[in-house]
Amino acid sequence: MRKSNLRSRVFVIAITTLISLLLILYPRTHEDKKPGEPGLLGRKRTGEEMLKDFTSWSAIKANMASHIKLGLDLKGGTHLVMQVETDEVIKKFTDNNARQAEETLKKANIPLKAVTSPASGQVIVELTDAGRYEDAKTKVQNEFGPEWEFSKSGATVLNYSLTAIGGEQRRAQAFRQAMEIIENRVNAFGVAEPTIQSHGPEKAYQILLQLPGVDDPERVKRLVNADSNLELKAVVGQPNVSQTKEQALQAAASGGGVAGNMEALPVASDRNGGSTEGGFIVVEKNPVITGIDLRDAAAIMYKITKYTLP
Structure with a gap:
């Protein structure tokens, strides 16, 4: 009875060892596979080629390297x-919101004294006209969203603080x-x-x-x-290309651009490989969308134009 059990154990150990060696040493793919040939291994290999996988030391090392992945240790x-640097993320997010608040109120013709960000996660709006307080509060709150809490600091001062939940979500x-x-x-x-x-x-x-x-x-x-920042900025006025930065900024200012919230960027070549004669176009400094505002992004095929959209 004991001998029978011993033979069974030896048999199981031998089979397990053989299977393990085959899994470790037998190659998964072959360099001689031709394009279009069916199956993982390509053409049927000769007995000499298969024997080489177990007798050639270079082949054994190559097969073991492809099967056994060594760790860092x-x-x-x-x-x-x-x-x-999540603190830097919150600071940049706060600065962007401060600029956006200033731009929104200026477009609504609400007189401003200053829009400041004394600390990360805090924006203070100072008005010159107490009668426009509620208008300013509504405009800024709609722009900021539920991530920001409002508190009144005076007849002409609006104080906004990033909520703890909003800050953690951004981080x-x-x-x-x-x-x-x-x-x-x-x-x-x-x-x-x-x-x-x-x-x-x-x-x-x-x-x-x-x-x-x-x-x-x-x-x-x-x-x-390496830095990786995504910023989508709105073009100021008509998308006309000017030869110099000064000409571009002057044209944008005459077209209603907000002073201090414009910058002239060089025009790049088009995606189809064509080139431009150079020039500049004016965009708003404050981005409409940044990478931190995106929850998800994927490449899709648009059904009508068949262009790949971000």
Whole structure:
């Protein structure tokens, strides 16, 4: 009885070992597969070629490398812990809202003394006419949305503060966007199994990045730390191209552009490979939409024009 059990155990161990070796050593793909040939392995391989996979040391090493992915502790590489600057995100968000409030009130012809941002998450609007207080309050609140709380500081002063929930949502969104950007950039290294995950406490907003086999940490830092800002800005007046910045700004000002909220940008070549003679076009400084305002984005095929839209 004992011998029978021993033989069964030996048989199971031998089969398991054989299957494991086949899984580790047998190649998944072959370089000699021709385009259009069916199946994962392409053409039927000869017995000599199959035997070479188990007798050639170079073939064995290549097959093992394709099946066994070594981690950072065995293979070496780059280990980085990055801090997402969420405070800077809130500051930029606050400054954008302050500029937007000023522009909205000026367009509504509501007299202003000043619109300031003394701290991140705080916007103070000072009016010169107390009679327009309710109008200004409605305009700014509609522009800011539920993320901001209003408090009255005087007959002509409106005080807006970013709510705790709104601030946390903005920070979390910036963190998720940073993770996605880093993941897309890391793909350029061609690393088989990179590690990109949250590190530390939930609200630490740190990202752990491990790249096995990549021994150039400075290059990794340059790649992942490069600025990436999406801003969509409205064109001031008619989209006419001027030869110089000064001409563009003058034309926009005469067309009703708000002084201090305009900038002239160079015109780029078109998407079809054509070129322009150069020039400038005027847009508003305050962006209509920034990357932090986007909840999601995807490429779709428009049914009528068949253009790919962002």
